[in-house]
Amino acid sequence: MRLFVFGAGYSGKAIAREVVKNATWAGGTGRSQEGLQAMEASGLIPFLFDGESLSEEVKSALVDVTHLVQSIAPGEDGDSILKLAGSDLRTLMPNLEWACYLSTVGVYGDHQGEWVNEASECCPVSKRSVWRAKAEAQWLAASKKGGIPVAVLRLSGIYGPGRNPFVKIENGTARRLVKPGQVFNRIHVDDIAGAAAHLMAKEAGGLWNVTDDLPAPPQDVVLYACELMGVAPPPEIDFETADLTPMARSFYGENKRVSNARLKASGYELRYPDYKCALSAMWKDGNWSG
Incomplete structure (x- = not known):
């Protein structure tokens, strides 16, 4: 090859x-x-x-x-x-x-x-x-x-070492934006x-x-990362009144749950089926910073 x-x-x-x-x-x-x-x-x-x-x-x-x-x-x-x-x-x-x-x-x-x-x-x-x-x-x-x-x-x-909520929490840029019903894969x-x-x-x-198995609200992911780090989570912010760039706001204009059934049926087994197991593994291994 x-x-x-x-x-x-x-x-x-x-x-x-x-x-x-x-x-x-x-x-x-x-x-x-x-x-x-x-x-x-x-x-x-x-x-x-x-x-x-x-x-x-x-x-x-x-x-x-x-x-x-x-x-x-x-x-x-x-x-x-x-x-x-x-x-x-x-x-x-x-x-x-x-x-x-x-x-x-x-x-x-x-x-x-x-x-x-x-x-x-x-x-x-x-x-x-x-x-x-x-x-x-x-x-x-x-x-x-x-x-x-x-x-x-x-x-x-996409997330992984160097690109995840831990990094944002550490550098002070993590936010818990709340838009009722909103989920992301x-x-x-x-x-x-x-x-x-x-x-x-x-x-x-x-x-x-x-994609993963667990479409989830973005604020839940930040909260889980804070729990692993043992730090207080940032306050929840109402999406409607949040100060966001047009690009950031546009992401919240799309709400869907994406199925990975075809990929799994082909024989692929996800290494990290959801954000909880992935964040837990990165925190335990200490490779989250990249």
Whole structure:
């Protein structure tokens, strides 16, 4: 296996760490020199990519790539990699056997707290989710055109070492916003990596919700983290009167419970089925700060 990760950020590097042991070669892209240095620790040979054009070094590396992970967010004009490939993946990667596109459960939009699965209607609300839905369609079309299985991973709220309520509590930015009836799903970054590796081994394509078992109110998660730390929780804040950025407020405009039944039926067992076991493990292991 020769692996390439476009946009080797938090999730991309986690996937690389999971599967690089099975790779004969692995590379990835970043937009800055700082990002490239962090990539090497995940076992990736680093390449710069500005999102607009591919260097000759990247083009040369892609010729022999067999497995691809695409984690770069799309823009209004669609997916940047497919744009460069002309929607034909084999133009850049003639030896490609499997690809993975990291999307978001935001493509479902608001379902007023009801359960959704991969067959549910997508009604994205935010501009970024509309772009994600468009990019998903592009990747599924490219999969069909090239005869290459493409797994589209719809990720819920990502957390893990360095990105969790403990960090916010420690730096004083944690808040308990309360909007009655509001729930969110979450996913530990190690389960993103595990699910990607699982689907890669099965050469599975199509849509996959990568999310936990327990959609829960966000204030409950902060409260549980405070209990583990043995500190007083921040006061509850009414969502309607809270001082929030437009982006932060937009997240609360979507309320749904996301099912992971298809992923589990495929044989994947979540390492962290809910936020309680994940936060407890991170606190016990002391790796929450990253």
